[in-house]
Amino acid sequence: MNFKVFDGGICASKGFKASGIYCGIKRPANDTPETKHKNDICIFVSDTVCNTAAVYTQNKVKGAPILVTKKNLEKSGNKSIAVIANSKNANTCNADGIEKAEAMCELLAKELNIPKEQVIVASTGVIGQILPIEPIKTGIPKLVKELDYNKNIEAATAIMTTDTVKKEYAVEFEIDGVKCHLGGMAKGSGMIHPNMATTLNFITTDCAISSNLLQEALSEIVKITYNCLSIDGDTSTNDMVSLMANGMADNKEITSHGADFDTFKSALYEVMANLTRMLAKDGEGATKLIECITSGAKDKDTAITVAKSVVCSSLFKAAIFGEDANWGRILCAVGYAQADFDINKVDVDLKSKNGIISVCKNGTGIEFSEEKASEILSADEISVLINLNDRNESATAWGCDLTYDYVKINGDYRT
Structure with missing residues (x-):
């Protein structure tokens, strides 16, 4: 099936806006303009509540953001509106990790005036270092103020660690004659090995589809894309893929198996397979x-x-x-x-x-x-x-x- 490749990454789908800034989670060793202002935190937000699916690392050691996100989605009935993600610190194996991850959700929820259970939180970076909450608390109002439907690049660069390039991909497809979009962004260069999803990956769509089928599609396509990727044999503690569908394309909601569901899965595979390929090509130190x-x-x-x-x-x-x-x-x-x-x-x-x-x-x-x-x-x-x-x-x-x-x-x- 051929799809029209679309610009915009996570903002390619109607009703999603994003932003990304440098807030100072980790002070650069070389305090130069080039290093100081590398984005280290981002958010993206839907104009309306999204049906949401997710898959997580199978590592027994799980980052605090994984545990908080799972709890939030369980409480909200697999609904979400916003995502907040930071780089440079994984917030993993810390005594106050849950507290910090929940604080990130609460701070963003308050700024957006939404329930905290409808916030997905993710972190990537060094394991075992305390996550400073003050720069995040200071940065969230600026992130919300700078939200824009064209700031996908600012968000994609904010989750990069040892990545040398940003990873984005999006497509346009039709469901029953209605144009829909599906796009995503990913980060990852090392500590990547099959067993869930590998790295942080965020996918959005304006297609209307039920939560159950959304989860079924994600779990199926993960198996033949991200779960078929390996850089170094190490399964990360913070791996996660989230998939948000806000239905703003106004197609008839997909609620059962059939041609429309197959088309959606094909579009999801197209995006996830291309992101997987980008992750592999940008493996740490890779030349091939x-x-x-x-x-x-x-x-x-x-x-x-x-x-x-x-x-x-x-x-x-x-x-x-x-x-x-x-x-x-x-x-x-x-x-x-x-x-x-x-x-x-x-x-x-x-x-x-x-x-x-x-x-x-x-x-x-x-x-x-x-x-x-x-x-x-x-x-x-x-x-x-x-x-x-x-x-x-x-x-x-x-x-x-x-x-x-x-x-x-x-x-x-x-x-």
Whole structure:
């Protein structure tokens, strides 16, 4: 299904406005104009109450904002109006974490004159450091004052940590002849591994859809997008995806399975898959995007498991950084995938904008040109094509190469 790509990220959907500012949550080491004024907090607000769905990290250690957001949505009956999110401090493993996260909701709710249970709160950054509430308290009135339907970029940059670029994507689609929009923003560069959603991701839509179907769609699409992304094997404590639907497109509300629900899910996949791809390409220290496509599987779970096994392999990721067509590392990762298939039927190809080359047939290496393979791997986006030659299911997983810079970035991340 083809969708019209739309500008605006979280503000592409009708009735959503945003803002982002620097409030001083963490004072920069170099107090220069360039570093001092990097946005570190944002909000976005709907003109009307939204049906809301969310998924959260499966890490046993959960950031205080996760716990507060879950409680708020339970109390409100999965309704929300506003989101507040900060970077530079995860507000995790702190004795006063819940208190601070609730305070953020209360302060914003008071400024907007809405129930505090209709506020989603999220934080990202260093774990185990006390979150200063005073700069947030001072910043919220300014955030509300600066709300605008065109300030999606200010919001998207406010949630960046080690990200080198902002991540936004939005599409336009039709439900029963009515134009609807769905867009999102994401952050994440490291500490990313399957088990929920990976990173902070916020998605808005003006499509009218029931809360139950909204949650069903999100849970289904997360499995084949964010849950198929791995940068470094570490599942964050603060991972969350929220999806808000305000119905302002005025389509007939989607309340049952059928063609309209399928169209909505396709639009959601388009946005979430592209955000996932952006997250993978901007992995900490990364020089190459890796896309592993498994085909010929007997079922979807098998295809997902094999594709994820390859993108999670540190040895394979290092080989891609070195532009070494070490296909044995691919087959090794396929072989330890917890799935049922015949390894003696597996074919492997490597592909990029520079061409395609077969390196393995029926589980056995074949002769190939090392020069051609090196040329293919010199591109900044690499596809690994794995055919299990069983049945017809397929899946894609995303990752990046493992470089010297990943270690440099994380060697002194806290300090």
